Amino acid sequence: MSYVLGLKCRECGREYPKDVLFVCEYCFGSLEVDYDYANIKKLFTKKALSERPKTMWRYKELLPLDKEPTVGLDSGFTPLIRANNLARALGVEELYIKDDSVNHPTLSFKDRVVSVAISKSREFGFDTVACASTGNLANSVAAQAASCGLKAYIFIPADLESGKVVSSLIYNPNLIGIEGNYDEVNRLCSEIASKYRWAFVNINIRPYYAEGSKSMGYEIAEQLGWKLPQHIVAPSAGGSLITKLWKSFKELEKLGFVAQVETRVHCAQGAGCAPIVTAIKEKSDIIRPVKPKTIAKSLAIGNPADGYYALDAVRRSGGYGEEASDEEIIEAIKLLAKSEGIFTETAGGVTLAAAKKLIAQKLIPRDESIVLCITGNGLKTQEAVVKALPGLIKIKPSLASFEEHIKNGEKQKIAENKVIEYYI
Amino acid sequence: MAKVKVRIPAPLQKITQNKQEVICEAVNIKELITDLERQFPGIKERLLDENGKIRRFINFYVNDEDIRFLKHDETSLSDGAEVSIIPAIAGGINPR
Numbered sequence: 172m173s174y175v176l177g178l179k180c181r182e183c184g185r186e187y188p189k190d191v192l193f194v195c196e197y198c199f200g201s202l203e204v205d206y207d208y209a210n211i212k213k214l215f216t217k218k219a220l221s222e223r224p225k226t227m228w229r230y231k232e233l234l235p236l237d238k239e240p241t242v243g244l245d246s247g248f249t250p251l252i253r254a255n256n257l258a259r260a261l262g263v264e265e266l267y268i269k270d271d272s273v274n275h276p277t278l279s280f281k282d283r284v285v286s287v288a289i290s291k292s293r294e295f296g297f298d299t300v301a302c303a304s305t306g307n308l309a310n311s312v313a314a315q316a317a318s319c320g321l322k323a324y325i326f327i328p329a330d331l332e333s334g335k336v337v338s339s340l341i342y343n344p345n346l347i348g349i350e351g352n353y354d355e356v357n358r359l360c361s362e363i364a365s366k367y368r369w370a371f372v373n374i375n376i377r378p379y380y381a382e383g384s385k386s387m388g389y390e391i392a393e394q395l396g397w398k399l400p401q402h403i404v405a406p407s408a409g410g411s412l413i414t415k416l417w418k419s420f421k422e423l424e425k426l427g428f429v430a431q432v433e434t435r436v437h438c439a440q441g442a443g444c445a446p447i448v449t450a451i452k453e454k455s456d457i458i459r460p461v462k463p464k465t466i467a468k469s470l471a472i473g474n475p476a477d478g479y480y481a482l483d484a485v486r487r488s489g490g491y492g493e494e495a496s497d498e499e500i501i502e503a504i505k506l507l508a509k510s511e512g513i514f515t516e517t518a519g520g521v522t523l524a525a526a527k528k529l530i531a532q533k534l535i536p537r538d539e540s541i542v543l544c545i546t547g548n549g550l551k552t553q554e555a556v557v558k559a560l561p562g563l564i565k566i567k568p569s570l571a572s573f574e575e576h577i578k579n580g581e582k583q584k585i586a587e588n589k590v591i592e593y594y595i
Numbered sequence: 596m597a598k599v600k601v602r603i604p605a606p607l608q609k610i611t612q613n614k615q616e617v618i619c620e621a622v623n624i625k626e627l628i629t630d631l632e633r634q635f636p637g638i639k640e641r642l643l644d645e646n647g648k649i650r651r652f653i654n655f656y657v658n659d660e661d662i663r664f665l666k667h668d669e670t671s672l673s674d675g676a677e678v679s680i681i682p683a684i685a686g687g688i689n690p691r
Contacts, residue, residue: 182651183644196606197641199652199682457663479651 173237174211178202178378181480189235191295191370193377201477202378204235212426217397227283227386233422234287234386235379241293242315243286245275247386251394251542256510257523261530265540267400268507269391271547272515277314277338278548279307279516280387280412285372287383289315292370298322299369303360305353305408305469306335307547312372313342324369326356331468334551352463354474373409373476381411381477388419391542392429399429402490402535404437404526405544406518407447408470410481412544413438417484437535438485438492439525441465441500441517444473447481448492458482466497466555467517469547491534495524501559503527504549514549522546596620597672601627602679610638619678624655625668627678642680654681 178187182200193202215232223229227247228240250270258266271280285308292300301324302312309325316323325339329348339346349356364371372380392399399420405413413436420432440448443464450458458478463471475481485492495503500520507523508514515523522543529535549556566572601619603611611617617634621627632639644650648668655662655670656679662670672678 198644198650199606200650201652459664 174207174232175235175237176205176207179205189237191375193375201480204378204382206233206235208422208425215426217428220393227286227383227390230386230389233382233389233419235382236287236290237294238290240286240290242289242319243276243282246282246286247274248390249274251391252511252513254511254543257507260506260510261527263530263535263537263539263541265538267391267395267540267542268511268513269387269542269544270513271387272513272519272545272549276318277307277310278551279311280384280544280546281307281311282315283386284308284380284383284411285311285315288312288370288372288376288380289319289321291379292372292376293319293321295370297368297370299324299367301325301360301363301367301369301371302373303327303353303357303371304373305471306331306339306551307469308373309344309346310335310338310551313339313344313346316344317342324363326360326363328353328356328468328471332552332554334553335468338551353472354460354463357472357474357476377476381415384412384415385419385422387412387544388416389423392420392423397423397428399423399432399434400542401433401539402435402437402541403544404439404522404529404535404541406439406467406470406522406525406546407481408472408475408518410438410447410475410477410479412546414477414480414484416544417488432488434488435490435535436484436488437490437525437529438481439522440492440494441467441470441521442494442496444471445492445494446473447475447478447485448494450478450482451485451492456482465500465517467495467500467521468552469516469518470521491529493525493528493532493534495521495528499524499527501556504556505559507545508549513545515545516547516549516552517555518547519545519549520555596622597674597676599627599672599674599676599678601631602677604680604682606682607638607641607680610635610641621672623666623669623671624649624657624662624678627672628668652683654683655679656681 177189180195180200181203183198211232225248252268254266254268274282299322300316303326309327323344325344325346364374370376423429424432446458446461460474463473503523504520566576601617619627619630621630
């Protein structure tokens with residue numbers, strides 16, 4: 172049973188059938204899925220939800236499939252953790268981590284969008300899926316295509332972290348490294364997408380794909396007991412996640428699940444690639460594309476596809492934006508690990524570092540509730556932090572050697588503060 | 596009045612009788628759009644929204660410079676200038 176009415180242009184409102192379309196042929200705006208909310212309201216109730224499995228598919232009426240999902244059945248419903256240690260470190264009262272670093276199957280929030288996109292691509296009858304990716308999307312498309320026997324063509328910048336490359340290659344897709352940055356990869360993929368009949372999850376399947384991100388917002392609301400936080404901080408690359416978080420909250424309001432939305436949505440980007448944050452700070456209506464330079468490679472998109480919509484979401488919600496330097500990103504990754512036992516990738520470091528700055532500037536008041544969206548796993552971007560960690564301390568397998576170490580431990584730790592390069 | 600060459604993107608060439616390039620006379624982009632509409636009725640509403648502003652996903656370039664970084668629709672034109680109209684499609688389709 173589907174509640175999708177069709178597609179609708181986000182700019183001029185023209186309506187299109189639910190097909191493999193993504194751009195308004197009239198005004199070139201992007202297309203968005205349009206739902207039959209009146210009918211959704213009848214079936215999608217808190218009571219109905221309480222009996223459903225704890226995955227993102229518990230919200231299936233608000234996801235754009237016509238049939239039951241066929242891949243990614245265990246994606247979503249990741250932990251929402253009350254982060255008291257980190258709250259103390261930041262000097263705030265009520266802080267939560269939405270931990271998509273343990274999403275299924277590939278440890279990032281991209282499992283949400285890919286589960287939707289590949290299920291939808293199979294409905295459309297495609298036998299090949301493809302994507303342009305900064306890494307996490309590649310991993311998820313590779314894994315989920317493998318799980319249902321589809322062919323996969325995956326295009327990434329050739330200089331990605333080795334963890335991201337290996338985590339794609341292992342599933343045996345056609346992985347193609349492009350000598351260029353993501354924006355160049357994306358432009359090439361647009362040309363390929365217009366020539367080959369493949370389901371490019373983030374190009375011609377984009378209207379459906381992007382809806383998957385909303386599940387993160389629904390989960391946060393439900394996990395807080397159908398309440399919304401006063402602040403949510405999320406990273407932006409193409410700008411889709413914060414756009415859809417905002418949409419998810421507004422939908423829950425429309426369906427009567429939560430009171431009026433008063434959540435401020437804040438955008439986090441790396442300092443060397445912050446086109447959306449720059450527009451927020453300069454109060455500009457223009458998003459000026461940049462050439463990315465940041466260790467947060469997963470966010471290194473200089474020409475964000477949904478930048479304008481992300482900007483709209485931030486502005487309408489009364490949110491702000493902040494950017495994090497490479498050093499701040501690394502410090503934040505370490506802080507999250509030592510305070511909460513969560514190892515996030517560089518994008519998570521960007522989110523925490525940006526939140527820290529927003530709190531310091533009082534743009535996020537210390538006594539208001541905050542959710543940080545941690546979107547990826549640190550095991551995939553070890554290069555980013557390895558140089559900032561102390562080396563491995565080695566001792567002889569004897570009690571004497573251990574006790575010697577205990578005695579000199581601290582001194583030794585400092586002395587041997589060297590890089591362990593064989594780790595990566 | 597400057598005489599300029601205007602490159603038309605493929606999706607709009609139906610309106611320009613399949614011409615990829617047309618000649619306009621105008622002193623700035625705003626007038627250029629008026630002249631385009633005079634020559635090819637129907638093109639204006641594809642380029643401008645209901646408030647008369649250039650649509651968000653339509654980019655104008657004057658001699659390869661994005662007019663958003665010049666003076667928007669007040670950007671002036673000199674004789675022989677080359678104007679490109681390029682849809683900036685979300686998701687990044689190749690504009691050429």
